[in-house]
Amino acid sequence: xxxxxxxxxxxxxxxxxxxxxxxxxxxxxxxxxxxxxxxxxxxxxxxxxxxxxxxxxxxxxxxxxxxxxxxxxxxxxxxxxxxxxxxxxxxxxxxxxxxxxxxxxxxxxxxxxxxxxxxxxxxxxxxxxxxxxxxxxxxxxxxxxxxxxxxxxxxxxxxx
Amino acid sequence: xxxxxxxxxxxxxxxxxxxxxxxxxxxxxxxxxxxxxxxxxxxxxxxxxxxxxxxxxxxxxxxxxxxxxxxxxxxxxxxxxxxxxxxxxxxxxxxxxxxxxxxxxxxxxxxxxxxxxxxxxxxxxxxxxxxxxxxxxxxxxxxxxxxxxxxxxxxxxxxx
DNA sequence: GCAAACTGCTTGTAAACTGCAAGCGGAATA
DNA sequence: TATTCCGCTTGCAGTTTACAAGCAGTTTGC
Numbered sequence: 001x002x003x004x005x006x007x008x009x010x011x012x013x014x015x016x017x018x019x020x021x022x023x024x025x026x027x028x029x030x031x032x033x034x035x036x037x038x039x040x041x042x043x044x045x046x047x048x049x050x051x052x053x054x055x056x057x058x059x060x061x062x063x064x065x066x067x068x069x070x071x072x073x074x075x076x077x078x079x080x081x082x083x084x085x086x087x088x089x090x091x092x093x094x095x096x097x098x099x100x101x102x103x104x105x106x107x108x109x110x111x112x113x114x115x116x117x118x119x120x121x122x123x124x125x126x127x128x129x130x131x132x133x134x135x136x137x138x139x140x141x142x143x144x145x146x147x148x149x150x151x152x153x154x155x156x157x158x159x160x
Numbered sequence: 161x162x163x164x165x166x167x168x169x170x171x172x173x174x175x176x177x178x179x180x181x182x183x184x185x186x187x188x189x190x191x192x193x194x195x196x197x198x199x200x201x202x203x204x205x206x207x208x209x210x211x212x213x214x215x216x217x218x219x220x221x222x223x224x225x226x227x228x229x230x231x232x233x234x235x236x237x238x239x240x241x242x243x244x245x246x247x248x249x250x251x252x253x254x255x256x257x258x259x260x261x262x263x264x265x266x267x268x269x270x271x272x273x274x275x276x277x278x279x280x281x282x283x284x285x286x287x288x289x290x291x292x293x294x295x296x297x298x299x300x301x302x303x304x305x306x307x308x309x310x311x312x313x314x315x316x317x318x319x320x
Numbered sequence: 321g322c323a324a325a326c327t328g329c330t331t332g333t334a335a336a337c338t339g340c341a342a343g344c345g346g347a348a349t350a
Numbered sequence: 351t352a353t354t355c356c357g358c359t360t361g362c363a364g365t366t367t368a369c370a371a372g373c374a375g376t377t378t379g380c
């Protein structure tokens with residue numbers, strides 16, 4: 001892996017800077033979609049099958065995702081986020097807040113993004129703990145940020 | 161501009177998700193490079209001339225950058241960040257922190273990124289005020305975060 | 321006043337990446 | 351045993367990226 005420079009922002013761009021990587025990570029992280037089929041079927045943006053396969057492969061090579069076998073289904077692969085990917089929670093929060101503010105985002109999806117951003121570091125830490133539970137086998141935390149974000153999403157659907 | 165979805169993260173990726181946009185914005189923001197020539201000559205990653213021209217055009221179309229004339233040089237164009245681009249400061253901070261932590265970043269450049277991240281919202285606000293001064297004609301703030309980051313960079317060069 | 325250098329690009333060309341549609345081998349299900 | 355599920359792969363056309371070269375208008379140096 002030859003890198004263009006040692007600048008941290010450039011390195012991040014080299015890993016994440018394309019049209020799909022962050023979107024796939026978003027779906028695993030916030031949608032809790034864990035298999036190829038789930039990711040494909042629930043893709044809001046309609047990701048193509050070859051792109052999804054290629055991105056999952058690249059994310060594994062970059063150390064953001066690992067694959068594990070599904071005990072009930074020999075054919076199915078379960079994708080897990082690594083600590084490196086879970087550490088993107090603050091990036092996702094800031095990027096979501098920025099997109100909500102400056103781009104034509106759907107009000108309902110913005111509600112989720114804004115809830116995550118306004119929760120700040122305490123909420124991000126709780127979410128991190130939940131992701132470690134879901135993806136890395138850490139103990140189950142008392143709080144479910146995914147459920148809270150879903151509640152914010154549904155509440156925004158009620159009063160639009 | 162047809163967008164793939166109304167998700168804020170997806171929209172952000174559609175605007176910023178390529179191999180050069182964030183790098184160019186970084187150079188304008190942190191390097192204070194304001195002309196085509198400066199951006200080209202000081203590009204750490206060696207951006208090609210056509211890519212730089214194309215990215216500046218796209219960033220203007222997306223509303224992240226504006227062009228203004230240099231009064232002392234009829235030929236030269238000065239590029240300014242818009243409020244929309246200045247609002248990326250927290251994103252840059254988080255992305256830089258993430259890259260420093262998980263990718264093979266240069267210690268000296270990491271020092272800058274870490275200083276920005278650890279300063280947190282107070283430092284980001286001061287930097288935002290400085291960028292509004294440099295790019296939007298706002299009043300000059302008392303504090304120069306650019307100078308502080310440069311000091312962190314030089315300090316890291318002393319004790320490597 | 322004229323040549324050289326500066327400034328901000330554009331143009332060609334090859335390679336890589338993206339996006340769409342179709343298909344495919346093995347595993348589970350009816 | 352036939353059908354559906356599952357995770358991809360393949361082919362192909364179009365777009366984007368990358369490198370190198372060149373170019374018109376402006377300013378500088380003498």
